[in-house]
Amino acid sequence: MLVGLERRSGSFSVVWRRIRKNRMAAIGAFIVLFVVGVALLAPWISPYRPEATDLMASLEGPSKAHWFGTDIYGRDILSRIIWGARVSFSISFLAVLLSSILGVLLGAIAAFFGKVFDEIIMRTFDILLSFPDILLAIAIMAILGPGQNNLVFAITIYSLPQFARIARGAVLGEKNREYVDAARLSGESEFSILVRYVLPNTLSPIIVQATLRVAYAILIISGLGFLGLGIQPPTPEWGTDLSVARNYLRVAPHTGIFPGIAIFLTVMGFNFFGDGLNEALNPRMKDR
Amino acid sequence: MQEIIRLEKLTRRFNVRVGYLQKVRSITAVDAVSFSISDGETIGLVGESGCGKTTLGRMLVGLLEPSEGSFFFQGTHLGSVPRKERKEYRRKIQMVFQDPFSSLNPRMTVYDILSRPLKVFGLESTSAGKRKRIQDTLESVGLKPEHMSRYPHEFSGGQRQRIAVARSLIVDPEFLVLDEPTSALDVSVQSQILNLLKSLKKTEDLTFLLITHDLSVSRFQADRIMVMYMGRIVESAPRELLFENHRHPYTRLLLSSIPQIDPRKRRDKKLSVDEVPSLLNPPPGCSFAPRCPMKREICDSAPPPLQTVEGSHQVACYAVHEKEGKGQG
Amino acid sequence: MRMANPMLSVKDLKVHFSTEEGVVQALDNVSFFLEKGQILGIIGETGSGKSVTAYTINRLLPMPPGKIVAGEVWYDGEDILKRKESDLVDIRGKKISMIFQEPMTALNPVFTIKEQMTDVLMFHRKISREKATKKALEVLDLVRIPDPAMVMGKYPHELSGGMRQRIMIASALSCEAKLLIADEPTTALDVTTQDQILAILLQMRKELGISIILITHNFGVVAEICDTLAVMYAGTIVEFSSIYKVYETPRHPYTHGLLNAIPPMDRTVQKLNTIPGLVPNLLKPPTGCRFHPRCERRQPICEKQVPAHREVDEGHYVACHFPLEGGR
Numbered sequence: 001m002l003v004g005l006e007r008r009s010g011s012f013s014v015v016w017r018r019i020r021k022n023r024m025a026a027i028g029a030f031i032v033l034f035v036v037g038v039a040l041l042a043p044w045i046s047p048y049r050p051e052a053t054d055l056m057a058s059l060e061g062p063s064k065a066h067w068f069g070t071d072i073y074g075r076d077i078l079s080r081i082i083w084g085a086r087v088s089f090s091i092s093f094l095a096v097l098l099s100s101i102l103g104v105l106l107g108a109i110a111a112f113f114g115k116v117f118d119e120i121i122m123r124t125f126d127i128l129l130s131f132p133d134i135l136l137a138i139a140i141m142a143i144l145g146p147g148q149n150n151l152v153f154a155i156t157i158y159s160l161p162q163f164a165r166i167a168r169g170a171v172l173g174e175k176n177r178e179y180v181d182a183a184r185l186s187g188e189s190e191f192s193i194l195v196r197y198v199l200p201n202t203l204s205p206i207i208v209q210a211t212l213r214v215a216y217a218i219l220i221i222s223g224l225g226f227l228g229l230g231i232q233p234p235t236p237e238w239g240t241d242l243s244v245a246r247n248y249l250r251v252a253p254h255t256g257i258f259p260g261i262a263i264f265l266t267v268m269g270f271n272f273f274g275d276g277l278n279e280a281l282n283p284r285m286k287d288r
Numbered sequence: 289m290q291e292i293i294r295l296e297k298l299t300r301r302f303n304v305r306v307g308y309l310q311k312v313r314s315i316t317a318v319d320a321v322s323f324s325i326s327d328g329e330t331i332g333l334v335g336e337s338g339c340g341k342t343t344l345g346r347m348l349v350g351l352l353e354p355s356e357g358s359f360f361f362q363g364t365h366l367g368s369v370p371r372k373e374r375k376e377y378r379r380k381i382q383m384v385f386q387d388p389f390s391s392l393n394p395r396m397t398v399y400d401i402l403s404r405p406l407k408v409f410g411l412e413s414t415s416a417g418k419r420k421r422i423q424d425t426l427e428s429v430g431l432k433p434e435h436m437s438r439y440p441h442e443f444s445g446g447q448r449q450r451i452a453v454a455r456s457l458i459v460d461p462e463f464l465v466l467d468e469p470t471s472a473l474d475v476s477v478q479s480q481i482l483n484l485l486k487s488l489k490k491t492e493d494l495t496f497l498l499i500t501h502d503l504s505v506s507r508f509q510a511d512r513i514m515v516m517y518m519g520r521i522v523e524s525a526p527r528e529l530l531f532e533n534h535r536h537p538y539t540r541l542l543l544s545s546i547p548q549i550d551p552r553k554r555r556d557k558k559l560s561v562d563e564v565p566s567l568l569n570p571p572p573g574c575s576f577a578p579r580c581p582m583k584r585e586i587c588d589s590a591p592p593p594l595q596t597v598e599g600s601h602q603v604a605c606y607a608v609h610e611k612e613g614k615g616q617g
Numbered sequence: 618m619r620m621a622n623p624m625l626s627v628k629d630l631k632v633h634f635s636t637e638e639g640v641v642q643a644l645d646n647v648s649f650f651l652e653k654g655q656i657l658g659i660i661g662e663t664g665s666g667k668s669v670t671a672y673t674i675n676r677l678l679p680m681p682p683g684k685i686v687a688g689e690v691w692y693d694g695e696d697i698l699k700r701k702e703s704d705l706v707d708i709r710g711k712k713i714s715m716i717f718q719e720p721m722t723a724l725n726p727v728f729t730i731k732e733q734m735t736d737v738l739m740f741h742r743k744i745s746r747e748k749a750t751k752k753a754l755e756v757l758d759l760v761r762i763p764d765p766a767m768v769m770g771k772y773p774h775e776l777s778g779g780m781r782q783r784i785m786i787a788s789a790l791s792c793e794a795k796l797l798i799a800d801e802p803t804t805a806l807d808v809t810t811q812d813q814i815l816a817i818l819l820q821m822r823k824e825l826g827i828s829i830i831l832i833t834h835n836f837g838v839v840a841e842i843c844d845t846l847a848v849m850y851a852g853t854i855v856e857f858s859s860i861y862k863v864y865e866t867p868r869h870p871y872t873h874g875l876l877n878a879i880p881p882m883d884r885t886v887q888k889l890n891t892i893p894g895l896v897p898n899l900l901k902p903p904t905g906c907r908f909h910p911r912c913e914r915r916q917p918i919c920e921k922q923v924p925a926h927r928e929v930d931e932g933h934y935v936a937c938h939f940p941l942e943g944g945r
Contacts, residue, residue, distance in 0.1 A: 018637070178391035181351050182455065185383055186405035187375060196404075200395040336807035444895050445663075474662035474834065474896075479878035479889035486888075501807065508880035508889065527885065545812040547837030549879055551860045554841055557816030559761045563777055 018280035025276020031269025039085035048076040050083040050236040059252040069254045072244065077255065080236040081262045087237050088266070091148060092217035095155035100210050102156070103163025108202070110164065111171035112194045122168065125161035133158065137220050141229040151230055155217050166209050170202035204281040208274055215270035222263050238263050291363075292463055292495050293348070294324040298357035300343050304568070315567040317343040319519035319591075320357065325463075330489065330496040332510030332527075334503055336542075338567065340519040341499045345465045348497065349383045350374070361463070379409050382456035386468040388448035392440040398426070398451055399436040405459050421458065428491070429454045430484060446477035453484070457492060466498045470505060482508055503546055507531060512600070515539045518567065518575035521594055525601040535603045538576045574606065582607040623650035623691075624828055625674070625796060630688030632666075632673055635681060641899045642852060643669045645907075646936070647688070648926060649847045649857050651796075656822060656829040658839035658860070661849030662875075664896055667832045670849070671798050673698075674830070675713050676705050692796070710741050714789035718801035720781035724773040731769035734788050741792045756787040759824070760817050779810035786817060790825065797821075800832045815842050836879055840864060848872045851897050851907040857926070858933035866943030868935040870912050876945060906938065914939050 019025045038045065047067075054074035062069045068077035110121040128136065140154040174180070175198055183193045224230030225239025233240055238259040245256035297320040303312045318340040325331050335341045346352040348359065350366075359366050361377055369377065385391035392401060402422045405411075412418040423433045429450040440448055449469065456464060469485065470478040486509060489496060498509050506513050507527060514524040515536065523536040534540060544555065564579075571577050577587040586606045594604040597612050632644035644666045651657045661667040672678040674690050676697060690697045697708060709715075717723050725733055731753065738749035750769075757765035760783045773781060782802060789797055799818065803811035819842055821827060831843060839846055839860065846863045848856040848871065856869040867873040877890035894911040897903050903910050909919040916939060924936045930943075 014637075178385040178387055179393040181346075182383075182385060182391050182452070183393070183404070184351060185349055185378070186455070186459070187378065187408035188404065197393050197396075201393070336809065446895075475836070475875055476662060476878050476892040479880070480891045482880065483889055483891060504880040504882045507882060507885060531882070541809060545808040546882060547812075547815075547835075547841035548882060549836050549840055549864070549876065551840045551843075551864050557812060557819065559813070559816050559820060563779075 015277075015280045019276050022276045022279060024272045025280065028269045028272025028274070028276055031265055032273050035085055035266050035269065036089065038082055039089045042082045042086045046076075046079040046082040048079040050075065050080045051234045052076070052079075059248060059255065061252070061254055068258045069252070071241065071255050072248060072252075077241075077258050080241055081238065081258060083236040084238045084241065084259070084262065085266070087148075087231060087235060088218050088221050091151050091221055092155065092214050095152045095217055096159060096210050096213045098152070099156040099159035099213070100163050100206060103160040104167040104199070104202075104206055106160070107164030107167030108171045108194060108199060111168040112175055112190070112198065118168075121164065125164050128157070129161045133216075134220065134223055137224060138227065138229060141224055146229055146232050148231065151221060151224065154224075155220055158220070159213050159217070162213065163206065163209060166205050167202060170205050171198055174198045174201050205278075208278040208281060211270055211274035211277055215267045215274065218263065218270070219267055290327045291324050292327045292361070293497075294360040295348075296322050296358045296360070298322070298344070298347060298359060299355050300340075300347055300352060301355045313568060316519055316570070317567070318347070318354075321519075321521055322357075322594075323514065323521065323524065325495060325497065328493070328495055329512065330498060330510045332506030332513040333497060333499045333516060334501065334506050334513060334542075335516035336501060336564070338518075338564070339516045341516050342467055344516075345383065345467050345497060345499045348463075349381050349465050350378055351383075375409070379459045380462045381465070382459065382461040382463075383465040383467060384449075384452055384456050384469045387472045388445055388452050389472070391452050392448055394440055397437055397439055398431075401440075401451065401455055402426075402436075402458050405455065409459055411459060425454045425458045428457065428488065430480075444477070445473050446480055449473060449477075449481050450484070453481075453488070457488070461494070463495045463497070466496055466500075468500055469498070471500070471502065478505075485509065503531075503543065515542065518565070518570060520575065520591065520604065521602075522576065522604045523602065524594065526599075529599075529601055533601075535597060535601070535608045536576075536605050537580050537582050537607070541579070574604075576605075624653040624693075625830075626650040626689075626691045627670075627674065628689040628691070630670065630673060630690070631686040632669055632678065632688075633684045633686050635684065636900075639900045642902050643683075643899060644673070644852045645902075646853050646923065646926075647849075649854055651828055651830065651845070653795075654822065654826050654828055655844045656818070656831060656842055658831045658833065658843035658846045659849060660833055660836065660839055660846060662834060662896060664851075664899070665849040666852040667834075667849050668800055669852075671715070671800055671830065671832050675709060675715055675798055676700070677709065677715070706741075710737070710792050710794065712794050713796045713798060714792060714794040715798045715800065716782070716785045716789050716802050718804050720778070720785040721773060723785060724781060726773055728772075729769065730771055730773070730776075730784055734769070734784075734791065737788060738791055752791055753787075756791045757784070759790065759821070760784075760787045761820075762787070777810075778806050779813060782806065782810075782814055783817060786814075786821070790821060790827070794827070796828050796830070798830045798832070801834070802831070803838060804833070804835070811838070818842060836876065848875075851902060852899055853907055853936060854926070855908065855936050856934065858930075862930065862933045865945065866930075866933075867945065868929050868933065868940040868943060869908075869937050870914050870941060871908050873941055873945070906936070908937075914941075 019029060052075060057070050057074040058072055060066060060070045066076050068081065071077055106121050110118040136158050137154045140157060141150060144150040180193060180197060183197050221230055222239030225237045226243040228243065231237035231240055241259045242256055245259065249256050298318060299316065299320050300318040301314045301316050303314055305312050321344060333341045343352065347354050361381065366374065366377060399422060402425065403418050406418050406421065412421050422436060426433060426435060431447065431450055443451065470481050473481060482505065488494065498506060500506050510527055512524065512526050513530045514521050515538065517538050523534060523539045534543060565571055565575065573588040573590050574592050577583050584607060592604045592606045594602045595609055596602050597608060628648050630644050630647040634641040634643050647670055659667045659670060673685060685698055688698065693712060700708065731750065734753040735746055735749035738744060738752055739746060753769065754765050757768060762768050762783055803814050806814065815838065818829060822829060833839060843860050845858065846860050847854050848863065848869065850871050856863060856867065856872045863872060867876055874890060874892040878892065880889055892911055897907060905920045905922050906924050909915045912919065919938055924938045926934045926936050929935050929940050
């Protein structure tokens with residue numbers, strides 16, 4: 001290296017400063033915070049109950065009473081989008097949390113203990129990965145039937161291999177570093193070395209992946225909803241609502257536009273944020 | 289002096305895959321090495337990269353299992369001690385690694401790095417006792433108590449190596465393997481660490497095996513020096529004797545290749561290309577024979593044994609043995 | 618600094634790097650010269666700026682984050698730093714060539730030695746592939762590679778470290794540049810191989826009359842082949858003179874301290890000299906003399922005023938307010 005600038009990533013303030021400097025990441029972070037805030041505050045900020053129908057006010061355009069207009073049953077679209085955020089996030093966060101914990105653990109075990117572990121775990125994931133993304137989710141939902149829990153299960157299975165592969169790569173990179181051998185000489189057991197020493201050093205790519213995976217998960221939820229395999233009406237969900245709106249797009253385009261924008265902005269926000277996080281955590285990537 | 293370490297024909301082989309899809313072949317990184325170390329002694333194990341010195345060190349601390357041969361620590365054959373009881377022996381044998389940037393976990397504070405071994409080995413039960421011991425150890429390596437709460441990246445290379453030394457000392461070991469402890473450091477820092485190791489050896493009553501490619505470091509630190517070449521010890525002698533009266537042709541080549549810190553002592557250089565044979569295809573007899581100016585017919589027959597030429601000076605070379613009249617001994 | 622007609626002269630070079638944490642004042646007040654056919658050693662510890670100096674001379678300094686704030690690099694009758702980015706091809710490789718510490722990173726693993734060497738020649742010298750092949754064989758022979766035709770058909774990973782470094786030297790020489798910058802060329806090699814590479818460098822100087830700048834942290838290597846030596850500390854050159862003067866009568870306290878910190882090979886000592894303190898952070902270098910916080914001879918003036926290069930003895934330049942009298 002030319003000047004003695006060792007990598008010094010990690011500390012929260014450094015990462016936060018880098019994100020603020022990166023315009024795309026800052027926009028992403030803002031959108032993510034905003035949408036998550038909306039989802040959390042849904043009961044207090046939504047003007048109507050999302051299931052409240054008013055057949056007299058069916059398919060009304062945006063107005064003072066209904067900022068985003070109403071759908072075919074006269075339900076307030078803004079309220080449905082606000083509550084829809086709640087549904088999308090609770091499912092995607094839970095699924096990403098489950099798949100990251102399980103995937104990272106399996107990938108880390110495969111890499112750290114190698115040999116048979118590696119073969120069995122990674123070959124199984126290779127089989128999962130050989131299905132086209134959405135097809136796997138569709139297949140699982142078709143077998144299990146629609147419902148929130150099944151949706152969480154489907155997305156978890158579908159995200160597992162990604163986390164396992166990233167964790168495996170990161171652990172492979174760390175496990176031959178001298179501090180691992182030093183820990184052995186300090187009497188640490190192999191499992192303790194993996195959990196206490198190696199895994200904390202592999203977190204940054206995993207956090208980035210988790211952020212990006214939330215975006216994918218939201219897309220999958222909407223996609224399945226659109227196909228009628230996901231959340232069932234009348235529960236508010238962006239993809240399901242979009243699917244209903246499809247029938248009235250000519251007469252009432254706003255019924256589809258607003259859920260569409262919600263999906264688009266949220267997914268874009270998470271992607272921007274995830275990419276920014278990646279650059280902030282691995283600042284050297286950009287130079288190469 | 290009492291013997292603390294004894295190796296008997298310690299051997300380590302590795303399987304390597306030659307090229308892609310080619311068959312697996314075995315190389316012998318350490319080939320039937322035998323020697324012993326007395327309590328309080330510092331042995332310098334010198335050699336060039338790939339000679340097996342690091343593999344040997346890793347076997348002694350238990351990071352690698354020997355393929356063959358035995359290793360005795362204070363008279364106990366470690367291979368026959370049940371795994372569970374080995375822990376106590378392992379505590380007494382510690383290691384300082386080469387690269388202080390990679391040997392400290394970046395996510396642990398100095399306190400964590402030093403307190404884990406205490407906890408795992410059950411050395412201090414109270415947290416006050418732990419703190420006190422960490423403080424004392426830090427001070428003994430020239431660091432301050434307030435360094436305890438910091439992370440490795442806040443330290444310079446030399447300070448990191450001090451932390452690594454502290455980690456190996458805190459469990460109260462008796463034998464320390466130093467694997468190139470200063471080769472990643474700058475000259476001015478190297479001298480600090482070398483002085484520190486030398487004084488710690490006295491105050492803490494330690495025995496060292498110093499693995500290094502730098503003969504000047506071993507001259508400063510070691511009582512006895514062993515020269516390793518392609519997995520075998522080719523010469524072993526007390527420090528002064530090795531520098532003043534070395535006998536093995538490889539030792540001579542090694543010593544003459546090292547530039548002196550004095551422009552008036554420049555030597556004539558030869559332009560020949562001299563390649564070390566591959567471990568995949570070792571010479572049948574003496575592994576130095578293909579490069580040796582003193583080569584004779586017998587050298588291709590079998591590896592020469594390490595024989596005493598006088599006092600505690602041992603050489604593995606047929607030409608030297610012949611001259612000493614100890615021929616095929 | 619005065620000099621009749623040096624082949625390369627570097628004057629008051631100042632280089633900054635902008636980083637997230639601020640501006641790193643990587644080089645300050647770097648001046649030295651090199652006569653034709655000489656081997657100049659630039660020695661320094663990690664972060665002393667020795668590589669930055671080399672990269673600046675060769676215009677290989679990445680800009681940004683690097684920035685040449687001031688200074689001149691006179692070579693072949695012109696100030697290289699004034700050259701436009703677009704015609705630097707003319708300098709790199711053709712006029713000044715460079716070899717690096719780890720030849721593996723400079724060689725492309727997917728091409729044979731022949732392909733890589735001839736490509737460089739065809740690009741720089743605009744000659745046909747046959748001619749380039751012939752030239753490549755010639756230079757490989759020059760660096761004493763046995764059976765060059767066979768070696769040319771090999772891939773970099775099939776060769777040993779010493780062999781790869783020989784090939785880098787051959788490749789650097791093939792364009793007939795008159796100045797070779799060698800950045801830690803033997804650091805990754807074993808001593809017996811290092812010896813051979815140093816021998817090659819000496820031989821090339823003798824046969825081709827090239828000048829060499831050798832960047833290293835190893836005092837032994839410098840003592841072995843250099844004619845003059847520049848000692849760097851924290852981005853400045855603290856001492857510059859003939860190799861004999863620097864080794865036998867070091868005048869700067871840093872040089873003196875370093876020379877005595879190396880464990881000697883020819884005698885046994887009980888304790889090594891140390892230099893107290895740490896290398897400064899160049900984001901905020903010490904005021905005045907950059908070495909003053911670690912110097913045992915410091916006086917109040919050392920904190921305030923940057924010491925200029927003074928000729929304390931014929932051809933012996935030192936940047937110190939209170940130079941030593943000489944002697945190790």
